[in-house]
Amino acid sequence: MDRQPIEKFKHAAKPAITSKLEEFRILGYEDMTEEKLWDFLKNKKWKKLDGILIHEVVSDILSVKISDFMNYTTIESYKDTNWFESAEGEDILKNLL
Template structure:
């Protein structure tokens, strides 16, 4: 997998990441790990990032809302879930979508 251009700045951005995680903890989401937040940023926020400037990266980290992160985490967990790949999981999903 190719490295994302923002990966060069991860160590420099660590204080901003930790600050955002502390905000999540205060809001009752203490299980979010720094790797989860970084993955969200790389795959969602910065997916098509062309202009990599550290102040823009820091601003994007501080602007993350818990709702958008949790939506991303929920979708990712469904993508990796074995439940949806089974007949029982499909029946459950069909029932939920009625």
């Protein structure tokens, strides 16, 4: 079997993704979506891979822990936040200097 680009397996892995999302919903994480889960896997687990096999994709999906996802989400929200801008859009850093 040849390794394939990750995006090629998104449709084939849909049952595994659905199963994992149902698990998260049972645990009380109602706002989890297919796109959020897929982005987590692409950006965290598969970031440095050139290719992958379908059984590896399914295994990675089914092995995701909610704590890993939540840690990733928290770190990403810190990266996206502009800590030096107020709610009114005012640049606090300029005012400090």
